[in-house]
Amino acid sequence: MLDDFLTRAAFAATGLSLATGPLGSFVVWRRMAYFGDATAHAAILGVALALATDLPIGLGTLVVALAMAVTVASLAAKGWAMDTTLGVLAHSALAFGLVAVSFFPTVRTDLSSYLFGDILAVSRTDLALIWGGSLLVLALIAWRWQALLTATLNEDLAHAAGIRPDRERLVLVIALALVVAVALKVVGALLIAAMLIIPAAAARSLARTPEAMALGATAIGMVAGIGGLALSLWQDTPAGPSIIVVAAALFALGSLRPRP
């Protein structure tokens, strides 16, 4: 069944949504959109690192994304002006990454696959990594769910209940780095943050509880994945951006409804 490239692509998109639905909801609730951008953009730098050191691309991306996410999280904990700092980090990570990969002629030719993903070229191994990584993120978030929600709602309430908000934040940071590493192949560095935020934002108007929003975001992500592939096939458009286009359309549809 997985012999067909289109089937593999569809499985890649649905697998990724398992992680981006719940994680994206936290990104929305905690207003971490720029944080997601900074981490995702660092992935390009990870590609350069992997090529320079002969590491697998996924591992290089994971290491650099994790380093970026931890840096950002510790700056935030020190009370830096986050909007500006994140803007600086997000854009310079991208620029440094683009300059760094330009030293590798092989990448220069298919740079766009790192920026916008290459979901139609997903191999069986890629698929295993995407599902493995996504399930790991899902398990991590499910395990910490109650504590994560409480810490997200209000850090003081969490503290009083014996929860350590800084630890819960670290859980999200690790989850984010993992998602960036597995999503690079699917939607590319530029659109990972979109894949996190747009389905969750679309689910907001339909949901009355955090659980409903996370499930809704997952479902919308899956529909956008399949719908985007169909659009790409039908109109011969690039697959990654087409997925985001469908997600954005679903968001627009959802916001026409009054909030429950």
Next chain:
Amino acid sequence: MSLLSASHICVRFGAEEVLHDVSLSLAPGEIVTILGPNGSGKSTLLRALLGILPVAQGSVSRAPGLRLGYIPQRLMIDRTMPMTVRRFLSLPARVSDQAAAEALARTGMAGHEADQMTQLSGGQLQRVLLARALLGKPQVLMLDEPTQGLDQPGEAAFYRLIEEVRRDTGAAVLMVSHDLHVVMAASDRVICLNGHICCEGTPRVVSTAPEYRALFGLGTQGALALYRHEHDHDHADEPHNHHHHHHDHTHA
């Protein structure tokens, strides 16, 4: 035996020292109220006792496994997070529907399970926060201006409920309040805070302390007079006393 104590703590924000050399200890079943002007460090003290803020000097100790119920002075829930009252009551420990309904009924919010947290009025939010705090079966309740936004009957009911919880569960209560009259009637011990502890003791002792008068000025004479008035009747004439309590709550 103390559930919670602070010994000579100092709390700083950057270079500014907001609390100096504060010591206090809370025993089971005690109702202690912290009074003080705006910016005097009341909320900071509660947050330091909860371990939210680090202390620069001194130490805070909590009984091992202490169950705390906390109502912060302000709770801002981001509008992007959908959250019903029922779901909120199950954070972080899940509670049964029946327990949730009982807690809401106790705080005058029966039947509001399906309401969104962000759409509650100020007073309704305080009631839900109290319901959640009670669901954790706390040994210590820490309440930061818990009656803000409550209407008069709500406020009277609130203090009755606190008294009831103390009686039924033996919980200690540490609260911040600005309602001088009620504080004087409802607390076992009062602490006047202004960066440091100015004076503390039973309401009667504190209300006659010169430090208290210096902090709260002449405007408190009325409250004081009312308090003495009530308590003079306390021993002499029970029915009258009851009448005066009622009077106090409706016109305070």
